[in-house]
Amino acid sequence: MRRKGFDQYCGLARALELIGERWALLIIRELLAHPGRYTDLLDELPGIPTNVLSTRLKELEEAGIVERRIAPAPQRGVVYVLTKAGEGLEAAVVTLALWGNGQLGEYQTGDRVPPSSLAMALRATFNRDTARGLTASWEIRAAGAVLHAVITDGHLTSGTGPAPTEPDLVVTVPGDAVPPYREIMRAIKCGEVELSGPPSLLDTFARVFTPRAI
Known part of the structure; x- marks a missing residue:
């Protein structure tokens, strides 16, 4: 009803x-x-x-x-x-998700991480100032989940699924389960990922997407 x-x-x-x-x-x-x-x-x-x-x-x-x-x-x-x-509703959804992240507790093996929540995390951590004037695209793959982040002249388009055009860099995160966003970023910053494309774009990605309470 x-x-x-x-x-x-x-x-x-x-x-x-x-x-x-x-x-x-x-x-x-x-x-x-x-x-x-x-x-x-x-x-x-x-x-x-x-x-x-x-x-x-x-x-x-x-x-x-x-x-x-x-x-x-x-x-x-x-x-x-x-x-x-x-x-x-995007801003409201992202804000609620950021608040909810503080109530989650520690990630436990077996917890399901929805790929859509990772796409929202990309939007939440996107640093517009750092990305100003940038054009680049990435595809993130983790345990069957695929995300894309496309920046065109400083403007972000992101979501689940493959990039709409051939990405500049494909980043594959090892593991059998989709990890939380903070674990993906940790693996990227530590270089614990496989790359297909210019390695310099991995550093660019880490600078542009700056985690905060994710």
Whole structure:
């Protein structure tokens, strides 16, 4: 059942009416990282009941936060994407994630790290001043997860999946499980990664993406 309104003329109350239901923000996190099909979202959100996913997507569509589009070739079917209003939630999602990182405790072997959370971490740690005027692209691979970070004249585009064009540097992080962002950055700074491309771009990456409470 749809949550009743709070009967308050308040932006926070209205936001909670629209995106405060269980799983809604995690669906938005996934779509911030990459448009996805219904089956993609089921795979990326283990534990979400199919009826809940269907309901949340319908609610988010009705709220003008998510819309359906025909997938471009060679894919088939429908993909869910964020509208402009949905994309406007990025700063709030990143801020909540940064706050939540302080409540996580220590990483334990076996903990699942969603690739979409790594994409959000890239955006959270992006140093615009350091990247001013820079054009470069990276693809990060870790235990089956693939991320991309593309900087064009100082502007960042990042998400899950391969880079839209051939990346300047491919960075492969060793291990059998997707590690937390801070572990990826530690491996990069310590040189404990495999590279395909100019090694100097690894140092550039470490400078441009500066972890803070991730």
